Amino acid sequence: MRILVIADIHSNWHALDAIREPFDACLFVGDIVDYGTDPVRCITWAKNHVTAGIRGNHDHAVAQRITARGGRGFRRLAAATRPLQWDLIDQKRLKYLARLPVTQHVEVGGLSFFLVHATPRDPMDEYLTDDIDAWNDRLQTVKADFVCVGHTHIPCHLQLNDKQLLNPGSVGQPRDGDPRAAYAIIEDGKVHLRRVEYDIDATLEQMRSTGIDEWVVRLNEQVFRSGGNISRDEMESIR
Numbered sequence: 001m002r003i004l005v006i007a008d009i010h011s012n013w014h015a016l017d018a019i020r021e022p023f024d025a026c027l028f029v030g031d032i033v034d035y036g037t038d039p040v041r042c043i044t045w046a047k048n049h050v051t052a053g054i055r056g057n058h059d060h061a062v063a064q065r066i067t068a069r070g071g072r073g074f075r076r077l078a079a080a081t082r083p084l085q086w087d088l089i090d091q092k093r094l095k096y097l098a099r100l101p102v103t104q105h106v107e108v109g110g111l112s113f114f115l116v117h118a119t120p121r122d123p124m125d126e127y128l129t130d131d132i133d134a135w136n137d138r139l140q141t142v143k144a145d146f147v148c149v150g151h152t153h154i155p156c157h158l159q160l161n162d163k164q165l166l167n168p169g170s171v172g173q174p175r176d177g178d179p180r181a182a183y184a185i186i187e188d189g190k191v192h193l194r195r196v197e198y199d200i201d202a203t204l205e206q207m208r209s210t211g212i213d214e215w216v217v218r219l220n221e222q223v224f225r226s227g228g229n230i231s232r233d234e235m236e237s238i239r
């Protein structure tokens with residue numbers, strides 16, 4: 001049994017399409033949309049391939065038609081791309097986002113999983129990376145072999161007191177300094193964090209084809225090529 005675990009696709013179809021691993025089941029832990037400009041193909045893939053999935057903060061905001069307030073850094077990028085998500089995503093696909101549960105318990109291949117985008121304390125927003133004590137605290141009452149999360153865009157696999165914590169990293173917008181698409185495979189109960197190169201130029205070309213502002217494409221390019229290793233000041237300088 002091979003289980004593909006993915007998160008944070010962020011409307012980057014070419015990154016998602018580069019993952020060619022065979023799998024028996026796919027678990028998705030949130031954020032199909034925003035930042036990128038190709039949400040339709042990403043949602044279609046999820047509808048066709050995801051065995052069990054939950055919503056991320058960006059899926060929630062797009063599905064509930066919440067206007068992005070903007071600000072600095074990634075907030076500015078999300079605000080710049082959100083109206084385009086609404087232009088492109090049809091009612092059927094919007095409904096798919098709206099119906100994704102906030103959390104989910106699921107059994108796959110004899111293993112039990114708890115899926116949540118951020119943490120059980122704040123399922124869509126709390127930012128927690130590799131702090132073992134904090135994760136043990138947050139997951140005390142959760143019964144599962146594996147807890148799968150996303151949100152940070154940084155891959156992480158931790159052995160906790162009585163379960164394993166897995167963040168597969170981000171498919172479409174890695175922020176750990178490695179530009180390659182990130183995902184995880186669980187095979188025979190063992191976790192493998194994986195990376196695959198994708199055609200960043202094709203993603204940028206698709207962005208330009210939507211007619212979105214050129215600064216959005218250039219900012220995305222800097223984020224992609226640096227693997228998210230970009231300061232807020234550098235982000236602000238791209239206009």
Ligand SMILES: [Fe+2]
Binds near residue numbers: 010031056058152
């Ligand atoms: Fe995300």
